[in-house]
Amino acid sequence: MARMGRRSGLRTRAFVLAALPLLCMVVSxxxxxxxxxxTQFASVQNExxxxxxxxxxxxxxxxxxxxxxxxxxxxTGERFFLGPYLTAEREVPLRTAELRDVVANDPPQAAxxxxxxxxxxxxxxxxxxxxAKLDAGRRAEVLAELKTGSSKTDMDRVRSVVAQIQTGEQAVRARRSAALNADWVTFRWLIAVIALASTGVSLIVAYLLVRWVVDRLKLLEAKTRRYSGGRAFGERLGGDDEIAQLDRAFHDMADVLHERDRELRRYSLLADTTRDAMLFVDRETTAILDANxxxxxxxxxxxxxxxxxxxWDLRTPDQDEEIASLFDAxxxxxxLVEAVALRKSGSSFAVEITARTAELDGRSVVLEVVRDITERRRASETLLRALDQAVAASQFKSQFVATMSHEIRTPMSAVIGMTxxxxTTDxxxxxxxxxxxxxxxxxxLLRIINDILDFSKMEAGxxxxxxxxxALAPVVEGVVELLGTGAKSDDVTLLxxxxxxxxxxxxxxxxxxxxxxxxVVGNAVKFTGRGSVVVLVERVEERGxxxxxxxxxxxxxxxxxxxxLASLFQPFQQGDSSTTRKFGGTGLGLSIAKRIVELMSGEIGAISxxxxxxxxxxxxxxxxxxLIAPAPHVQQSLEGVxxxxxxxxAAVREMLVRYAASWGITASVAGDADAGFELLRAAAAHGRPYDIAMIDYVLPGMNGLELGRKVRNDPRLSATKLLMITAFDTVVRRELAEQWGFVGFxxxxxxxxxxxxxxxxxxxxxxPPVPPEGPAVSVPARVLPAPSSARRLLVVDDNTITRxxxxxxxxxxxxxxxxASDGAEAVRRAAAERFDAILMDCSMPQMDGFAATRAIREAERATGGHVTIIAMTANALDRDRDRCIAAGMDDYLAKPIRLDRLRTTLAHWLPATEPVP
Known part of the structure; x- marks a missing residue:
């Protein structure tokens, strides 16, 4: 085994010696x-x-x-000569665009x-x-311009730029070729250096290997002689070779003799230096065996x-059961439990105890680690008090924002209403x-207040x-209609x-x-000075x-x-500072919109x-x-029109065609009056006249009124009904349209x-009748009839300015x-006097509008009467409307109360004598 181990060690080092030349080869x-x-990269770049x-x-x-x-x-005046020009008109922009893409990463060439x-x-x-001039018969003018030589000058500029581009590319290719040649020289030197280095390193490693083996054997011999003299072995030999294994065997024999003594000293020192108290307790008797x-x-x-x-000598008297449950756990x-401990002095303090049972010398022992948590308890109590203060501060903030919002809304509503x-005056x-x-x-300012209030709610969750x-359509179209009023002055079309x-x-x-x-739409209108804003609604999916x-x-x-764009939906973000100065706004609207969309389980994003x-x-x-399609009778009534x-x-044309297709109407389009008139005449000539012609009032060349008169004066087009499209729905324009043959608006x-x-x-x-000859005559605006005083109304509000x-x-x-200044007075007045309608504020001291309405309705049960009660409130959610209706009110007006909205609402509830049409 020893011989195999030595062969293994020598074999390992021999492998290292052989691996060095291989490594040099890999590097080569x-x-x-x-x-x-x-080289391949340079070839691609040259292409x-x-x-x-x-x-x-x-x-x-x-x-x-x-x-x-x-x-x-x-x-010559022959148009076949224009073939190359027409080809160039189509191809040259494509080639220059492709050229710009190719050189996009080269700034000089890109320029x-x-x-x-x-x-x-x-x-x-x-x-x-x-x-165009030649087609218009201005040939002499064109020939004169050609003789001036300006065309040659312009073409020379083109040739100069082309030459610069080509020269630049030639210079790049030359630099690339020079760099490649330099790389070739470097490569040859690198190969030579690697060959020499691999040979030298192999010789050096062989020498070091022999020397290393001899030195380690001598060191092991010296350590063995020192140990035989009663001294320690000293440091272990490093490595995992046969000599090191032999050295470790000698060390292991000495270490086993001293291991228990070292462990005892180490754990004793650890227990005495830790900050936590440690107790060794007999599991059966609960007697303390040792302590640090x-x-x-x-x-x-x-x-x-x-x-x-x-x-139990270290616990309060009421913790006997806790000690038993601690040992069981x-x-x-x-x-891990919390308890109350007793000091020798009799004082108590909070502790956290970690306990675990172990076997020690054949006896079951519980090791307890005890930590004083008095400061932590104190810090926790402080944190709880701080949390209570923070909650109180948050509630105060919410109350403050709500109160200030109401206090600011009231005078702002008065300012809006008064202006x-x-x-309306002269x-x-x-x-x-x-x-x-x-x-x-x-x-x-009112919109800013609303944004701040919503943002405050959003922060508070x-x-x-x-x-x-x-119904979805009134929501979408109502927003667009409201914003469309402001967009008209900016020449913006909303669809x-x-x-x-x-x-x-x-x-x-x-x-x-x-x-x-x-x-979202308001932002689009605000940042669109001229053009169109289109709102599309589509179904993505339906599940359940x-x-x-x-x-x-x-x-x-x-x-x-x-x-x-990256910070578009973050609070207080609205482009750079110049945009803020130019367009205004708090920058809160889109961040609030993002949060609302997320609450609706959706996502919001933008591209620009x-x-x-x-x-x-x-x-x-x-x-x-x-989830059903439009009613069948709607499709049948318009099918084939x-x-x-x-x-x-173009945006208006596209939208009208899409709507027409959804109703079964076959629609065609024209971009100006002349083209439209020709399409109308052509359809009539083929025996299939258009049923409807929708004509925009503002058209290039000939306006919509003039085109309508032209159509009405042509007997062949008498079957076509005319509708006018306009951004200004005024009485004057409507009556002019009717006067000149339009049947709708x-x-x-x-x-x-x-x-x-x-x-x-x-x-x-x-x-309609054939319109009169001559220019369109302006129709004077209608004069409002004298007001009627047949209806009596009661306004109930605690704010003097609002009343x-x-x-x-x-x-x-x-x-x-x-x-009346409060709900109680309104109840008394309603019982004593006759009113056709009552406008009731919802938030009032003493008796609010809800309580006052319920009292009035209760009194009406005995009399059998019913007075119209319309709520006035700064809250504009549908659930607030439901609350008003539940209290017995008939309708709902959100502050600030607009004159048009007030007129419409009263006209609905008091239709017989509408004061102002």
Whole structure:
């Protein structure tokens, strides 16, 4: 065995000796592989470089061919000369785009590629303008321009840029070739050095191996002689060879003799130096067998006093059962309990005890580790007090935010209402501008207050969703309609499309969904100065009674950089500081929207490109109450209808066509008045005239009114009904449209229900008369009739300003108004006087609006009467509306109360004598 071990040790070291040359060979192979890899990489790079040369040359050749074809067309007037130009117009932008992609990682070449792309487009644009002039009969002008030599100068610039690109690539290839040659020289030297090094290292290792074996044998001999003289062996020999194994065998014999003494000294030292008290207790008698120094210090006894004492001597008298259960748990593998211990002085203190049973010298012993937790208990109590204070502070903060929100909302509602009233009066231009600025600023401040309140709820984890059944379309279209009013002045078109498969009724929180849409769509409108904002709703999946919807808001606004996009849904983020100054806002809206979407089991995200626009998408899960398709009679009534959409906005055309297809309508489109008129005439000539023509008011060249008159004056088109599309639904424009032959009116933003109703109404309408000749005549605005004083109303609110505002608003609408300052007074007035309606604030001292309403309804049981009671409250959730209805109120107005909303609500409940139509 010994001979095998020696052969094994020698064999191992011989293997090491042989492995060194092999290692050098591996290094050589790696060097060869690296050189080959660099050569292949250089070859690939040369292919890219040659591709750059080829693309530049193709671009130049295309422009030269385009110019040649253009000159041929200019000289002869024959259009077949334009073949090379048309090819270049299609191919050159593709080649320059490909060139820019290839050199994107080379900044100098990338700059030249962009310049070449720009020059090429300029040349193609110049050719296009020239062709247009030739087509317009301005040949002499084109020939004169060619003689100026400007075209040659431009082409020389192109050739110069192409030459620079090709020269740059040639320089890169030259540098790459030089680097490859240098690598070849280095590679040859490296191989030579490796060969020499492997030979030298092998000789050195062989010498060291022989020397190492001899030295270790001499050392082992010396250690053996020292041990035979009664001295220690000293340090062990390192390694795992045969000599080291022999050395370890001698050491093991000496170590066994001293092992128990060393362990005893080590554990004794450990027990005496630890900060925790350690007690060895007899399991049967509970007598203490031993204790460390920490136990003596903790309990105040000496070791002699502790040994022999029983465990209950160190506990309060009421803990006998706890000691027994502690020992039982120690037998089962260990226990951790808290108890109260006694010192020698009689004082008590809290401890934490870890116990475990073990066998020691044939006896069952319980090892207890005792830790004083007095400071921890004190710290825990302090922490609990701090937590109570934090909870109280949080409650105070929530109460403060709610109180301040209410206190700020009340005067802000008054400011909004008063400025609304002020704007109905006869103001000069400057005064009207000031009033509009005040009204807009108050609206902005009110939105900020709402954001802060929602963010505070979100921080406190109190943002909750209600669950009610609601119709989706009014929520989506209501948001777009509201935001569309502000977007008209910015020349922004708002569109909505709700896919046919989306359920009509959902179960969820319409108020929070409306809030998310308002924030997302509002942002899109705010950052879109000109263009369109499209809101799409599609069904993603349906599982059980739950449907997941996908909402997409697409705008053509200023877009966002990747840096801004990364922090878009974080609180207080709104692009950079310049964007904040330009567009305003708290930066809370989208972070609140994100939290609401997450509560709806959805996700929100965005993609954007600066200067192109942004697409924000979010999903949300709802309970589905109706998963059926539209009613059959709707599809049958529009099936086979042929419609033409004439609008210069591609987004509007696309949306109207999608809606038409969902109703079974066959729709065609035209982008201007002339094209639309030709399509109408062509359809009539083929005996299949369009049933409906939807015409935008603002069209290039000829506006919608003029096109409508042109259509109505053509007898062949008399069967086609005309609908006007416009962003300004004014009385004047509506009456002008009717005057010039339109039978219906569709106001932007584009919404599903109004479009459908307008189409159905147009199909069932009588043919309009032929419009009069001559230009359109402006129709004067209608004058509001004198207010009616036949209705008496009672306004109940504890805030003087709010009462005054409501009183003035109602007076403006022509009502006879009385006021009450609290619910108790309202109950008395309602019992003593006759009112047609009562506007009741919900939050009032002494008796709030809910209690007052219940009291009035209770009194009406005896009289049999019923007065209309309309709630006025700052809370706008659907569950707040339900609470009002449950209390006996008839309707609900959210503060700030808008004049239009007030007029509409009162007209609904008091229809016989509506004061102002």
């Amino acid at each position: 192979i790696a060097a060869v592989w690296l050189f080959v890899a660099r 890219y470089s040659e591709r750059v040369d080829a693309l530049a040359a193709i671009t130049l050749r295309g422009l030269v061919d385009a110019e040649t074809g253009f000159r041929g067309y200019a000289a 030249r590629a962009r310049l070449l792309d720009q020059l090429a487009r300029e040349r193609l644009d110049a050719f296009a303008h020239g062709v 120094q920490a136990a003596r210090d903790l309990y105040g006894y000496s070791l002699d006093e502790l040994v022999g004492m029983h465990m 120690a037998d089962r593998g260990g226990a 609304e009233l002020l704007l 103001l000069g231009p400057t005064e009207r501008k000031y009033a509009e600025m005040i009204h807009e600023s108050a609206e902005t 109190k943002l909750e969703l209600e669950q009610v059944t609601f 909505t499309y709700i896919a046919p498969e989306v359920p009509k009724l959902l179960h969820g929180d319409p108020s929070r969904l409306r809030q998310v849409l308002f924030n 009674g739950t449907v997941v919807l996908r909402f997409e808001v697409r705008d053509s606004g200023i877009g966002m950089s990747p840096e801004v 490109e600066p200067g192109i626009g942004t697409i924000v998408t979010f999903t949300a899960a709802f309970g589905a109450r109706s 042929r419609m033409l959409v004439i609008d210069d906005d 569709v106001a932007k933003p584009i919404r599903q229900s109004p479009i459908h109703d307008a189409i159905v109404g147009a199909l069932h309408s009588a043919s 005054s505002l409501a009183e003035r608003q109602l007076a403006t609408l022509g009502y006879d108004v009385s006021t």
